[in-house]
Amino acid sequence: MSPGIGSWITLSSALFCIGLVGVMLRRNPIVILLSLEIMLNAGNLLLVAGSRYVGGNDGHVLALTVMGVAAAEVVVGLGLVVALARRGAPLDVDELRSLHG
């Protein structure tokens, strides 16, 4: 007995929305990156579930690709956070508005 694909889609969209609320709610860039990871993983879960129910392994390949992109994205994001902290800039995305027109 296994759940239908609707349950997986519902779980995945719930996780995606939690991550979205985190990205919009928090102002600390580290926590924003953590919430982004939740969103990416919700997408991954849906890819793997779809792969299982359709019966091909292509979704797994795409999920692994997303993992690689997420790892690179975290490196760049955390590098930016460290560079900002070194320059003495505040770690608050609402304060960093020098590019704001």
Add this chain to the structure above:
Amino acid sequence: MQIVVFYVAGALAIGSALAVVVQRNPFLAALSLILHLASLAALYLVLQGDFVAVAQLLVYAGAVMIMFLFVIAYLGDRADLDLRRGGLGAGAAFIAGLAIFIESVIAVSDSNSSFHAPAVVADSFGSPATIGKLFLTDHLLAFEAISLVLLVGAIAGVVLGAGELLPSRSRAEPAEREPKGERYDLRREFLRREEEAEQESEVGT
């Protein structure tokens, strides 16, 4: 059995994701994200994604989260900002999240999907051999592209992280720092700075 694991691991994933979003301390938020990723790995096992589950634990819990914890520890109390949007921003965030969730639930309940049960698959479904073969045949472009993305990510990490050791065009002494016609050498620059520091300490004593 599968449905029990689905509900337990799914509840754990949702609970730990909520903990990441509302947790005040970023260190504890990162630890809850590790729990979140582990419960997702359990869900991948229910879906027979054996290789993806192991890769999830190795790549995320093993590498990415260590990087997060390292940066949070490096920043120390500077990372401990407990900042949220108040009032209008928070309301907009909750409404947007809830709206998208309700929308997808309606879409799922209305759909007349033929995927009520998992497809019948061979034992090799989701095994490293199958996925490796797919990566090297049908999805070779994705494989090569991801290696390029990771290379660029590594270079970006060095440039952003080691900013002070890389050639900088200081306004005060541009000519001194970069002699004309001579290429910048990270090791030579390091030795030069070390020498300077030694001379200074000798002068000091």
